[in-house]
Amino acid sequence: MIRYDILKTLLPIISDTLVVCNIGLPSQELHKLDDQPSNFYMLGTMGLCSSIGLGLALSQPQKVVAIDGDGSVLTNLATLSTIANNVADNFVLLIIDNGSYGSTGDQPTYAGRKTSLTAVAEACGCENVVECSAEETAGAVKAALASDQMTVIVSKCESGNVAVDVIEMNPVVIGDRFMNEVRRQNSGG
């Protein structure tokens, strides 16, 4: 299974959940599969998906799933220490670890070699770290959302992408639509 297959299995679980999605192909694939006001697409800024997700989770009570990648987390590795030390039990960080920089031509990352992001997350102090296969990922995300405990999931999957279009939505429209959805969910609407 590649990331696109995992995203498909996640849709029934995350479709209505606030999602912050990593730059490049992950956002483009999610946008193609299931464009929702509850999706925040990153159009730039490599590495900050987990940080945006944590800031959002700390600032309001609705559940937040950040769909990040191994290359992105390696770019911003200290984020795992910030996450560990600022516990938001409404936050799930899903690292889709395909061992490659998917959006730039599948060059290998160190996570696909000697480096274990699971072990790094644990060493940073994250208390609920789950490493799973691609097939197990949807179940792991469902369980994490139900647990009311901040969880980091490292989903080990195959490298590969599908052909998708770039997102042509204006960033301010993405942000405004998303913030309206955050407000709607928090007003019980």
Add this chain to the structure above:
Amino acid sequence: MANAIDRKIVDDLIKNEIGFITTVPCKQLAGVIEVLDQSNQVMHVPSNKEDEGMGLCAGAYMGGKRPCIIMQNTALGVVVNTLATLIQFYQIPLPMLISYRGEVGEKVACQVEMAVHTKALLNQLAIPTYHFSHADQVGELDGILKHTQMAKKPTAILTDARFWGSAQ
């Protein structure tokens, strides 16, 4: 030890409904950070690096809190991409309270090397920039914070050694 100007700065932030602050420390900002940590009206999440901090701020803004980042001017070497592609591209209001190291009164020569680029970088990024070099100028902070929300832009408040020194 925090003093009156540190409390004045934090009071202005709270008065302007800043609810989320991330910091990367600087000696000149230690008093402000100390006062922040005593307040329960604002969430303080220290970050390891300033681009990470701006990611936290973007998330907090979308979660309904007004963010602020407190950092050193050397960090402008880290955050150019994040300012352009996240904070400016998505129009997020973000006051940056910046310790302006390397200005008159500086004791560490290396700090001057980034000080000479600080305003040029901010100017290149078209970021509204305010330079405080005397404690009296802290009176402008309230207006700058309101201006930041209105404009939905990052703004830079540079506070140099003379500013902090004149506040003793």
